[in-house]
Amino acid sequence: MDLLEKHEDILGKRAELLEEMGSRREQLNILRRQQVEEREAARHRNATLLQDLQKIEDGLRGGKLTHPNLLALETRYWVSVEESIPAWEHFLLGKGPHPIDGPGQTARRNKHNPNIGLPPRPKPRAAR
Template structure:
């Protein structure tokens, strides 16, 4: 009798597990379909975005981006940067003080810069303060 009851209990557990597996399989199918639908929507969205980017890229390639004066200003800027590299190089390497921290009287070049700032309507540069 005990064996028969144990057998019935095992069969009940088996039936319950089979029902759980069936439910789980159905849930997995539904989730899989939802994931597939989401991925298709994302793929379509990405394709649309890619097409829009390509259209914009083609539109931008067809016309000049800057006014010629901008190129001239850019060239003068980089020329001034290259000219000032030797002045700033030792400071940036930590070998000398800041180039504008001169302990002596202002040099002629700093005077010219100050005068040029006045001509162009720029405010005067702040004076360096002792640390």
């Protein structure tokens, strides 16, 4: 009798476990389907974004010609940048003084100053 009861108990637990495994398998299948759908939606969204970016790039490349004065200013700017590269290169590599400091001047920039490179703060305005 005891063996029969233990056998029925074991069969009952087995049936419960099989049912739990079946429900867990279904949950995993649902989760996988959701992940696949989310992946496809993300792929579609990314493809759309890439197409939009490509359109923007193409529009910028084939955009309107800028005003001649603006082109002249831009050209002069880049010429001045190229001319000042050697002086700045020595400074940035730590091999020379700051390009603004003259040969007889002491360095105006303190290496320990955390505000180097920042623009000056605006002065407070009086209330009107």
